[in-house]
Amino acid sequence: MLPPGDADGDRTTATRALLAELGTAMIATGQPVQEIEEELAEVGSRLGFPDVQTAVGPTGLLVTLKAGDPATYRSAPAGLRLHQSASVRLIRHQLVHGGLATGAAREQLAAVARRPVGQPLWLVALAWPVLAVGISLILQPGWANIVAAAAGSVLVFALVQLAERYEVVRALLPTLAAFVVSLAIFGAADAGLLEGPLRTVLPPLAVLLPGALVVNGLSELAAGHMQAGSARLTYGLAQLGLFALGLLMATALLRVPASTLVNLRVDEIGWAGAAVGLVLIGSSICLMEGVPLRMQGWVLLVLSLAFGAQLVGQEVGSIGLGGFLGAIAASLGASVVELRRPQLPRLVLFLPAFWLLVPGSLGLVGVTELAAGRESATDVALGLLGVAIAISLGLLVGSSVGRALRGRRAAPAA
Known part of the structure; x- marks a missing residue:
């Protein structure tokens, strides 16, 4: 017969392991660390441990159930797709509302990382050019530009598949992708097949650009998480530099004149292109990320709200206000x-x-114009920082109001 304290010890160990596994899964979904710490504390309180303490970073976390108690460190897995993120969120919801036991939650979390997208590879591959076409309809709505963006996305998808098999390709993926796409698109522009090649390069690369890293890093800094925020921001800016390096290597090889590296927008389609682009972006992301059918309409709704607000902000103010x-x-x-x-x-x-919102795209344009000698370093840095800060502040305001609404709804039940 086990001593009386052993059952409590087993429960404590299991709970600490669950919080570590749940927290690292949340890191892999891309959540900012301040949100992860708040939500893990809520789960711990529901499980009977109101004094949970966590130290969350971009690559792992440390968790203890009470000051002075043993702590568990766990590294975060590779990034999760949206269908896996939905499962992680559902597990957390069930834990908070008492619908899931600790052991079952740990089993489900282990199964999440192995869960495939659900669509065949050919359909996922088709989603890449569809996404590039959708973004091009918004950023650079010219017929030749749309065709070039779709072709460039096929090249990027092939490189991503190679990166999953070869470590050297994975390490050089930002530079390789930007180089190959830029070589093809600037070559087409040099042959007189299209105008505005700089903005045409962006749609095929948009999936890989580090806009989320930069903005999440700034939001974490604003929330007081200096280590996580500075690490994520530095990594995002370094990735942005690698993309710019690949683009500039291609333009140097082709001897592209500086006058071609201009932020020129070609509009041959009109306002209807943006509406079609939104639908294509939403549907392609859902295919690529395995988003369940029941969520896809809501994804498109939120996507439309964000685009509409961004458009209004740009019309009445600036790019920064639009991002905010x-x-x-x-x-x-x-x-x-x-x-x-x-x-x-x-x-x-x-x-x-x-x-x-693609803040990374705006940054790539700025870095490229800087290297071409068209802009000053101060203007580029201030422009990129201003847009990223505006989006970060908008994210903080929106999430804070959302938490306040959730708190008011939960208050009567408390």
Whole structure:
């Protein structure tokens, strides 16, 4: 017969392991560390441990159930797709509301990382050019540019597949992708097949650009998480530099004149292109990330809210104001949907809209113009920083209002 204290010890160990596994899964979904710490504390309190302490970083976390107790460190797995993120969010929801035992939750978390997208590879591959076409309809809506963006996305998809098999390709993926796409698109521009090649390069690369890293890093810094924020921001800016390096290598090889490296927008389609582009972006992201069918309409709704708010901000103010309002609309809209329908994870609804803001794309344009001698370093740095800060502040405002709404709804039940 076990001593009386052993059962409590086993429960404590299992709970600490569960929080570590849940927390690292949340890191892999791309959540900012301040949100992870708050939500892990809520789960710990529901499980009977109100004094949970965590130290969350971009690559792992340390968790203890009470000051002075043993602690567990766990490294975060590779990034999760949206369908896996939805499962992680559902597990957390069930733990908070008492619908899932600790052991069952740990089994489900272990199964999440092995869960495939659900669509065949050819359909996922088809989603890449569809996404590039959708982004091009918004960023560079010219017929030749759209065709070039779709072709470039096929090249990027092939490189991504190679990166999964070869470590050297994975390490050089940002530079290789930017080089190959830029070589093809600037070559087409040099042959007189299209105009505005600089903005045409962006849609095929948008999936890989580190806009989310930069903005999440700034939001973590604003929330007081200096180590996580500075590490994520530095890594994101380094990735952005690697993309710019690949682009500049291609333009140097082709001897592209500096006059071609200009932020020129070609509009041959009109306002209808943006509406079609939104639908294509939403549907392609859902295919690529395995988003369940029941969530896809809501993803498109939040995507449309973010784009509309961003467009209004740009019309009445600037790119920074557009990013600020778009981030508020995306974050708050996703929170309201989750509040009304708890089975729809906020993160899954929010991230596609967040990718639409593409702050990394704006940064890539700025770095390229700087290297071409068209802009001063101060102007480029201030422009990139201003847009990223505006989106970060919008994210913080939207998420704060969303938490306040959730708190008011939960207050009567407390």
